[in-house]
Amino acid sequence: xxxxxxxxxxxxxxxxxxxxxxxxxxxxxxxxxxxxxxxxxxxxxxxxxxxxxxxxxxxxxxxxxxxxxxxxxxxxxxxxxxxxxxxxxxxxxxxxxxxxxxxxxxxxxxxxxxxxxxxxxxxxxxxxxxxxxxxxxxxxxxxxxxxxxxxxxxxxxxxxxxxxxxxxxxxxxxxxxxxxxxxxxxxxxxxxxxxxxxxxxxxxxxxxxxxxxxxxxxxxxxxxxxxxxxxxxxxxxxxxxxxxxxxx
Numbered sequence: 361x362x363x364x365x366x367x368x369x370x371x372x373x374x375x376x377x378x379x380x381x382x383x384x385x386x387x388x389x390x391x392x393x394x395x396x397x398x399x400x401x402x403x404x405x406x407x408x409x410x411x412x413x414x415x416x417x418x419x420x421x422x423x424x425x426x427x428x429x430x431x432x433x434x435x436x437x438x439x440x441x442x443x444x445x446x447x448x449x450x451x452x453x454x455x456x457x458x459x460x461x462x463x464x465x466x467x468x469x470x471x472x473x474x475x476x477x478x479x480x481x482x483x484x485x486x487x488x489x490x491x492x493x494x495x496x497x498x499x500x501x502x503x504x505x506x507x508x509x510x511x512x513x514x515x516x517x518x519x520x521x522x523x524x525x526x527x528x529x530x531x532x533x534x535x536x537x538x539x540x541x542x543x544x545x546x547x548x549x550x551x552x553x554x555x556x557x558x559x560x561x562x563x564x565x566x567x568x569x570x571x572x573x574x575x576x577x578x579x580x581x582x583x584x585x586x587x588x589x590x591x592x593x594x595x596x597x598x599x600x601x602x603x604x605x606x607x608x
Contacts, residue, residue, distance in 0.1 A: 411445040454599050498535045582605060
């Protein structure tokens, strides 16, 4: 069944929606998690969207998502554009998934246990416990490939009973960075600059999923990776290609 919600249907006129990233959903200190923010914006356009993050994401601040029926949107804070989005098709080769038990075992080798650039990150921070963060601790399963098990909780679902795009895109965020670290041994922090994602199947609380991230390349301080979420049958529920920028 294809992924769809009523929020994916644009009106005939430009629409403005209030938006806010609570400080709980942080990535780097004082900034919203990139993947969470991508999903917050992208859900106004559809299940296949590219979002470009242009500035650190304010937390606990009132913002607006302005969406146009032409398939573009922007996240605004006062007069400043924080991010832009557009409807595009994702071009990404997604590898076969691994089993839930293999992904669960990989968590033990998560390198963030020993050194983490952003230990309070909502998605992968080791200072967060389950119920407070997503605890997606991805360990190496192949060269430049990492994985984690994931069982979404009820707090992640929409009124329609499916996992919200914000949390799916959050799950598609940090695992890619850890795949890059596994491949290139990067030192110093780097941040998400752009994500192009596709939501393929609805996801549900209490179900078992596998999250994988893999390195795709590097050009100086610009790095490229892919991520995907698989269900218990190994079918792809969501996938993304991302560009990260080294800042340290």
